[in-house]
Amino acid sequence: MEDADGVSAPLVLLVDEDPFTGHVLRPLLRPHGLEVVQARASIAALELLQRVAQRFRLAVVSLEMSGLSGVAVLETVRLFRPGLATICLAASRGAAGAREECVTKPPGAGQLRARIAEALAGAQSSMHACTLAPEVIKKARAAFERSGSLVEAAREVGIGLSDQSALDT
Numbered sequence: 001m002e003d004a005d006g007v008s009a010p011l012v013l014l015v016d017e018d019p020f021t022g023h024v025l026r027p028l029l030r031p032h033g034l035e036v037v038q039a040r041a042s043i044a045a046l047e048l049l050q051r052v053a054q055r056f057r058l059a060v061v062s063l064e065m066s067g068l069s070g071v072a073v074l075e076t077v078r079l080f081r082p083g084l085a086t087i088c089l090a091a092s093r094g095a096a097g098a099r100e101e102c103v104t105k106p107p108g109a110g111q112l113r114a115r116i117a118e119a120l121a122g123a124q125s126s127m128h129a130c131t132l133a134p135e136v137i138k139k140a141r142a143a144f145e146r147s148g149s150l151v152e153a154a155r156e157v158g159i160g161l162s163d164q165s166a167l168d169t
Helices: 019-032 042-051 070-080 109-120 134-147 150-168
Strands: 011-015 035-039 056-062 085-090
Touching (some): 011 019, 011 042, 019 035, 019 056, 019 109, 042 056, 056 109, 070 085, 085 109, 134 150
Parallel strands (some): 011 035
């Protein structure tokens, strides 16, 4: 994670259980001088983001994660790290939590390359605002203030998302 001068390279946080996604993503990011750090669990990703947040330039988050959902991770990142560009990955357009801006899996190199270039250029479309309900945001912020942990905040986000989807059905 350091270049020849001993300077740490900027990082991309990949949150996906599937190792194949990292194999697709790494060659697309190397020309930009970025290194991919893959977390195969949501909680590990949030802990990593909390420890070295300033090194990350981009978060690529799969919505399909076991345990804490990728949607909860994505919304937590957008709430607590609003300047960090994000790309979401979804199994299909109809996947739970999938948004119009999500890249479908497996990601095609061309589509992913365009999204990465957008994100690294600071394009507005890669800086999506948090879409949580105000009461969920309030609970997540309170959990973070109480614990100092993005994981605890994300758990509140996950509960809020579950409550919201129960109301929608």
